[in-house]
Amino acid sequence: MASITLKINKKNYEVDVDPQTPLLWVIRDHVGLVGTKYGCGIAQCGACTVHLNGTAVRSCSLPVSSIGGSEITTIEGLSANADHPVQKAWREHDVPQCGYCQAGQIMTAASLLSQNANPSDKDIENTMNGNLCRCATYNKIKDAVKSASKMS
Amino acid sequence: MTLIKTKFNRRSFLKVSTAASGGLMLGFNWACSPPTEIAKKQAPSAWFEVNAYLSIADNGQVTIMSPNPEIGQNVKTSMPMIVAEELDVDWKDVIVKQAPLNTDVFTRQVAGGSQSIRQGWSSLRMAGGTARKMLINAAAEKWQVDPETLTTADGVITNQNGETIKYAEVASMAAEMDVPEEVELKDPKDFKIIGHGKGNVDLEEIITGKPLFGIDTKRDGMDYACVLRPPAFGMKLKSFDAAAAKNVNGVRDVIQFGDKVAVLANSTWAAMQGKKAINADWEADSKLEDSAFHDTKLKELLNKDGGEVRRKDGNPENQFAAADEVVERIYESPFLPHNCMEPMNFFADVTAEKVELYGPIQTPAGTRRRVAELLGRDESEITVGMSRMGGGFGRRLYGDFVLEAAEISDKSKKPVQLIYTREDDMTAGIYRPAIKYKIRAGLKDGKINAYQLTEAAINSNMYGILPNNFPAGALADYEVVNHKYDSNITTGAWRAPYTNFLASAEQSFLDEIAEMINTDPVQLRIDMLEKAKAGFAPEGNYEPDKFIGVIKLAAEKANWGNKEEGVFKGFSAYYSHNSYVAEVAEVVMERNKPKVTKVTVAIDCGIVVNPVGAINQAMGGVIDGIGHAMYGDFAFANGRPQADNFDNYRLIRSSEAPQVDIHFVESIESPTGLGEPTLPPAGGAVANAIYAATGKRLYKQPYSKQDITLG
Ligand code: FES
Ligand code: FES
Numbered sequence: 063m064a065s066i067t068l069k070i071n072k073k074n075y076e077v078d079v080d081p082q083t084p085l086l087w088v089i090r091d092h093v094g095l096v097g098t099k100y101g102c103g104i105a106q107c108g109a110c111t112v113h114l115n116g117t118a119v120r121s122c123s124l125p126v127s128s129i130g131g132s133e134i135t136t137i138e139g140l141s142a143n144a145d146h147p148v149q150k151a152w153r154e155h156d157v158p159q160c161g162y163c164q165a166g167q168i169m170t171a172a173s174l175l176s177q178n179a180n181p182s183d184k185d186i187e188n189t190m191n192g193n194l195c196r197c198a199t200y201n202k203i204k205d206a207v208k209s210a211s212k213m214s
Numbered sequence: 215m216t217l218i219k220t221k222f223n224r225r226s227f228l229k230v231s232t233a234a235s236g237g238l239m240l241g242f243n244w245a246c247s248p249p250t251e252i253a254k255k256q257a258p259s260a261w262f263e264v265n266a267y268l269s270i271a272d273n274g275q276v277t278i279m280s281p282n283p284e285i286g287q288n289v290k291t292s293m294p295m296i297v298a299e300e301l302d303v304d305w306k307d308v309i310v311k312q313a314p315l316n317t318d319v320f321t322r323q324v325a326g327g328s329q330s331i332r333q334g335w336s337s338l339r340m341a342g343g344t345a346r347k348m349l350i351n352a353a354a355e356k357w358q359v360d361p362e363t364l365t366t367a368d369g370v371i372t373n374q375n376g377e378t379i380k381y382a383e384v385a386s387m388a389a390e391m392d393v394p395e396e397v398e399l400k401d402p403k404d405f406k407i408i409g410h411g412k413g414n415v416d417l418e419e420i421i422t423g424k425p426l427f428g429i430d431t432k433r434d435g436m437d438y439a440c441v442l443r444p445p446a447f448g449m450k451l452k453s454f455d456a457a458a459a460k461n462v463n464g465v466r467d468v469i470q471f472g473d474k475v476a477v478l479a480n481s482t483w484a485a486m487q488g489k490k491a492i493n494a495d496w497e498a499d500s501k502l503e504d505s506a507f508h509d510t511k512l513k514e515l516l517n518k519d520g521g522e523v524r525r526k527d528g529n530p531e532n533q534f535a536a537a538d539e540v541v542e543r544i545y546e547s548p549f550l551p552h553n554c555m556e557p558m559n560f561f562a563d564v565t566a567e568k569v570e571l572y573g574p575i576q577t578p579a580g581t582r583r584r585v586a587e588l589l590g591r592d593e594s595e596i597t598v599g600m601s602r603m604g605g606g607f608g609r610r611l612y613g614d615f616v617l618e619a620a621e622i623s624d625k626s627k628k629p630v631q632l633i634y635t636r637e638d639d640m641t642a643g644i645y646r647p648a649i650k651y652k653i654r655a656g657l658k659d660g661k662i663n664a665y666q667l668t669e670a671a672i673n674s675n676m677y678g679i680l681p682n683n684f685p686a687g688a689l690a691d692y693e694v695v696n697h698k699y700d701s702n703i704t705t706g707a708w709r710a711p712y713t714n715f716l717a718s719a720e721q722s723f724l725d726e727i728a729e730m731i732n733t734d735p736v737q738l739r740i741d742m743l744e745k746a747k748a749g750f751a752p753e754g755n756y757e758p759d760k761f762i763g764v765i766k767l768a769a770e771k772a773n774w775g776n777k778e779e780g781v782f783k784g785f786s787a788y789y790s791h792n793s794y795v796a797e798v799a800e801v802v803m804e805r806n807k808p809k810v811t812k813v814t815v816a817i818d819c820g821i822v823v824n825p826v827g828a829i830n831q832a833m834g835g836v837i838d839g840i841g842h843a844m845y846g847d848f849a850f851a852n853g854r855p856q857a858d859n860f861d862n863y864r865l866i867r868s869s870e871a872p873q874v875d876i877h878f879v880e881s882i883e884s885p886t887g888l889g890e891p892t893l894p895p896a897g898g899a900v901a902n903a904i905y906a907a908t909g910k911r912l913y914k915q916p917y918s919k920q921d922i923t924l925g
Contacts, residue, residue, distance in 0.1 A: 063463055080463050080484075087483035091438070096430040097423015099604075100482070101555050102636045106860035109555060137423030149421045156413045156826050159834055160286025161420035162427060162555040162604025190868045194860060196555045196605050197286050198837035199830065200871035 066126055070095065071139025081127035086110045088126045089136060097137035097165050101194065108193030111166040111173075112136050118173035137165035140172060148172045151210035159197035167193050171207045180211055262385040264348060265393075266319035267297055267341035270385035274369060276303050279313035282334065283325040283576050284416075285606030286834075287889040288827035291415045292331060293338055295824055299407040300342030300399060303369040303381065310415040315578040315598040325576040325603075326611050326707070331823060332792055332886045343397040351394070352387035353379050402821060402882045411826035416602060428573030428601040429633060431561040436629040437466055437478040439622050440485035442492050443642050444473050446853030447703045448502045451475070454494040462488040469625050476622045482633050489635075500702050502853035505548070505648075508672060508701070512650045515670035515697035516544065525681035527752050528691035530656075533664035537656030540664075541727065545653070545719035546914040549672070549848040550646035550708055551857075553865065556604020557639040562619035563629035564589065569596040570629075571620065574603035574610055581613030585620045608707035612644050637858040645848065646708030647672035651719045656691075660731045662742075664691040667720070671698050673705045676712040679755055683713070684789055685720070687754025688742035703850065709838065710890035713790040714897075718843055718915065721786040721898025726911060735785045735902070736769045756789040760818050763879050764796040767816035771877050772798035782808075784902025786895040792886035793819040794879075797836065799872070799899035801907045807923050808907045810840060810872040810900055818879040819886045825878070831888040833874040839896025841866025847916045864918075 064081045067074055070093060077092045084103070089112070090096050101109030103122045110122040113135040140146050148171045158164045167190070174181055174189045181189070186207045195203070258271030269277045278294035294310045315323055322333055346366060353371040354361035356379070363374050369381045381388075402408075419426050444450060454475055456468040464484025469476045477488035515521070534540055560573035569591055575581050578598040586593045603610060619632035634642070649671040656664035665685060669676060681694035708714060728735040740762055745751070747758040765787050769775075772783065780802055787796035800812040813836050822828045845864040849856040857863035901912040914920050 079481075083481070083483050087481055091481040091483070094432065095423070096425045096432070099427075099555075100429065100557070100636075102860045104636075104859055104861060107555070137421075140422075144418060144422050152421050153413065153417060156411075156417065156830070158286075158414055158417060158420045159288070159830050160555065160603060160605045161414075161416060162286075164420050165423045168421060187869045194555065194865050194867065196553055196607075196838075196865065197830075198834045198841065198866065198871060200837060200868045201833050201874055202830070203868065 064127070068093070068126070068129060068134060069131065070134045071136060077126075079126060081125060083126050084122050085112070085124045085126050085129060085134070086121040089121060089134075095136050095138050099162055099165055101163065101166070106194070107163070107166070108170055109163050109166040111169040111193070113169060113173055116173065116176055118170045137169060140168065146172060147210040147213040148175065148206070150213060151206040154209055155202050155206040157199050157202040157206050159199050163193060163195045167195065167203055171203070171210065174207070175211055181207070260386075262389040264345040264385065264389050265341055266316070267338070268301065268345055270381050272382050272385070274307055274380060274382040275309055276301065276307050276369070277309045277311055279311055281313045281320040281323050282330045283323065283578065283600045283603065283606075284312065285325045285576060285603040285610065287325065287330070287831060288414060288824065289325070289330045290602070291412055292824040292827055293334055294415070295407050295412055296335065296338040297342040299405055300339045301346050302366045305407050305412060307369060312600055312602070314600065315582060317579050323578055325606055326608070327791060327887070327890070329791075329887055332884070335884050339399050340397060343399050344394060345388070347394045347397050348388040348391045349381050349384055351391050352384040356384060356387070408821060408823050409825065412824050413826060426602045427556050427604050428561065429556055429559045429604070431572060431601070431631050433561070433563070433629050436561075436631055437480070437626065438482045438485045439476050439478050439619070439630045439632045440482070440489040440635065441618060441622075441632065441638065442475045442477070442489050442494060443638065444496055446496075446502055447850070448498055448500040448853040449496040450499045452495040452497045454492055456492055458491040458493065459488040462491050467626055468492070469622060471621050471625060474618070478622070478626055478628065478630065485633070486635055503701055503703065504851045504853070505849040508648050508699070508850075511699045512648065512670040512672070515699060516650055516652045516668055518697060521668065521695040521697040522675070524676070524678075524694040524696055525686060526693045527686070527689070530664045530666055530691040530693045533691040534654070534656045534666075537658045537663055539657045540654060541657065541730065542652065542654045543723055543726070543913060545651045545715075545722065547649050547715040548846070548915065549648045549703070549705070549850070550842060550846050551640050551643040551848055551863070552605075552607040552609035552708060553640065553863070554603070554605030554607060554609055557636055558609070558615040558634040559632055560616045560619040561629070561631045562616070562623040564620055564624040567595070569620065571596065571616060572599035573601050573616070574606075575600060575613060575616055576603070576606050576610040577613060581616045584613055584617060588617055589620060589624055607709045608711065609644060611707055614644070636860070640858050640863060641855040643855070644704045644706040646714065647674065647705035649712070649715055651716065653719060653723045655723070655727055657727070657731060662689060662727060665689045666693045666695070668695045669697065671696070672701045672703065673698060676716065680712055680716065682755040684746075684754055684756055684761065685724075685742060687751055687756070687758075688746040690751040692751065702853075710790060710893045713788065713894040714839070714842070715915065717786070717788040717790070717894030718897030718901065721788065721895060722901045722912065725784065725898070725902040725905065736765060736774055739765055739787055756794070760794050760879075761787065761789055764794045764816040764818050767877055767879060768796035768798050768814055771816065771875065772800070772814035774798060782903050782907035784899045784904070784906055786898035786902060788891070788895040790894050791891045793817060793888060793891035795891050795895050797892070797895045797899040799896070799903040801900070801903040803907055808904045810903065812873045812875065813840070813896065813899065814875045814877070815892060816877045816879065817888070817892065818881060819888050819891070820881050820883040821885045822878050823885050828878070828888055829876050832876045832892045835888075835890065835892030836874045836896045837866060837871045839893035840872065840900050841870070843897030843900055843915050844870070844918050845916050847919060
């Protein structure tokens with residue numbers, strides 16, 4: 063066990079965990095922010111996507127010991143008033159079905175737009191391809207990412 | 215207006231205290247209006263429960279209980295919309311809350327078979343309509359006028375002098391009124407909420423990551439539990455050693471139950487690690503089957519005489535004998551896991567006094583019964599709360615994981631949150647059974663003169679209604695025969711049970727027949743349905759006119775007759791779960807591989823309650839159907855599932871999903887379901903489009919594995 067300090071959504075959290083524990087489970091079970099989801103545990107589905115210093119990463123496959131002082135942003139901290147352009151676009155298009163994969167989809171899309179404000183259809187497709195949606199909200203996701211890129 | 219007798223279970227109108235205040239109402243869903251609008255509204259200080267479905271607050275807000283489990287089919291939005299419509303309130307004032315299991319006041323709290331809306335339609339309308347009537351009666355008493363002279367709109371009652379009173383002002387009185395014997399329901403043309411797109415009521419929580427799903431459950435003193443189960447179907451536990459597991463940091467307890475071993479820990483990860491550290495020995499207690507064996511068995515059955523005749527019209531044998539040509543094709547499909555994105559999980563707290571169950575379950579009532587039996591408890595001691603579900607697709611009809619959670623909590627005397635890893639979820643499944651169909655058609659004078667469908671399935675056969683699906687009713691000499699092989703692999707309902715593959719097979723077959731008899735595939739179906747209409751054969755279970763309606767609409771919207779350079783089209787139409795759907799898939803060749811780019815869909819599901827949600831369901835069903843027809847594969851070797859996670863099981867991804875264009879037939883008929891019916895036609899539409907593009911007929915799913923050019 064090791065005592066580790068994590069900076070999540072601009073707040074510091076002290077956790078006492080096995081350093082090998084994936085960031086996902088530390089965020090969900092120890093810190094108690096459950097918006098980040100578990101889908102596969104092997105970096106295949108994107109449900110667990112969070113931002114590490116602004117870049118989308120799969121938290122299920124990152125041991126908490128590897129995080130250091132990096133800034134972690136989860137869906138709960140993406141914006142103060144649910145008004146990130148991606149969230150607005152998600153509202154406008156009413157994207158979710160069951161909703162389970164959506165936090166991961168939103169975090170992936172937000173990271174894409176922060177690096178590429180004007181993504182092409184191909185850029186969107188390539189980036190969003192890492193996020194599975196069993197309900198197949200794919201059409202709406204593409205439309206919403208495009209709308210969000212026009213907002214920002 | 216339509217006058218309808220209130221046929222309610224009287225207990226649903228038992229008036230609970232008139233001022234159910236504060237506490238009860240915490241945890242509301244504020245999502246119907248954007249957060250800023252809600253902030254402006256004063257918090258309510260009193261709520262008046264008019265009936266089990268709805269309460270009205272003194273500030274004008276209305277709480278509507280959504281009775282059925284939400285698996286992503288959007289009933290948590292669309293069912294309350296129906297109540298709100300007949301109550302005649304502004305949707306902006308509505309707060310939706312998930313009702314817990316309560317068989318005394320709600321009917322059929324099940325998510326399955328696309329039946330929530332269809333079967334809930336009348337009771338939901340009456341719940342709203344009855345409450346409206348009680349509010350009117352209260353206002354009439356206050357004003358001392360005839361209730362018949364009063365009108366309502368947006369939560370306000372108006373009398374003949376133009377005076378108004380808000381629902382909120384008479385809600386406490388209304389809650390004390392007698393339940394009316396009769397209520398007037400709206401004429402569909404007056405609907406203001408139904409038929410108008412409303413956003414998902416959980417949207418704000420979803421996009422901000424609030425705890426909504428069963429897997430998000432956290433309680434004081436709770437342990438996380440992971441379970442080690444037999445690695446193969448046909449194996450049982452011989453012995454195990456838990457010493458290493460108990461040494462894993464965070465592991466609190468290891469418990470055996472039946473052939474399974476549960477590891478309880480202070481985090482999900484610790485429970486998962488503990489599970490891995492268990493040293494277990496297994497032994498076979500029945501046959502360890504594999505896919506090659508199933509293949510042989512099912513093929514044998516297809517060619518075997520006998521079998522159960524599910525429907526027989528006319529004299530197919532004679533007609534086959536008289537045919538110019540008999541066409542016979544075999545269609546094959548593998549097992550499929552459900553793969554809900556949220557793995558199976560459930561919370562249970564079993565104590566001497568009570569049993570609390572909470573989580574994602576499609577069948578709360580049936581599951582409560584089974585838990586009561588398992589634990590030897592009375593059902594009245596057991597409460598079941600329903601969380602939003604990260605998908606269902608049929609898997610959560612089976613409460614196996616709830617029973618596990620209950621048993622672990624009972625044995626450990628702790629509140630327990632059971633979580634399946636993805637590997638557990640995929641390998642301890644209740645799979646769509648592998649099925650093969652043999653379809654034979656006699657052709658005579660350019661027409662189908664006999665038709666025979668033979669099914670060979672693992673474990674179970676098509677439901678009683680399916681042999682009456684089209685093309686039954688359109689062919690005078692028609693027969694459906696079943697065979698099954700009983701396996702120890704667990705199988706069950708999977709989104710659009712049986713038709714999910716049956717439709718692919720039959721719709722591909724009809725396409726091939728159309729080509730053989732030189733008829734346009736759309737025209738072939740219309741011709742057959744015209745015959746069905748003319749009473750040419752004993753009836754099928756569909757209305758031919760509605761069927762023809764969607765076929766023509768899809769063909770028109772997809773420009774069926776117009777050839778477009780480089781675009782290849784495939785047609786398919788199917789009636790299932792009380793809805794009619796026709797689809798045209800478009801395929802283009804990209805680097806010598808066919809790519810599905812677009813699907814045009816026409817649907818007749820009666821009144822579309824919520825167009826926004828309906829479009830989501832329809833898009834999802836089509837892409838899901840294509841994804842599984844193209845890529846879904848699940849094999850067994852020595853009883854062991856050969857795929858266990860998304861690195862070795864392929865689900866359709868964003869870049870493979872076509873654009874889906876949806877068109878609804880305008881209707882004033884009672885709504886039917888939409889969670890399933892768009893899925894069955896999708897596989898056939900794609901197979902037929904791929905044939906148009908490549909000249910290759912596809913007989914075996916997944917299509918991507920039949921021909922490398924499809925991979
Ligand atoms: S849970 Fe991390 S990618 Fe699937
Ligand atoms: S919305 Fe259900 S998995 Fe994506």
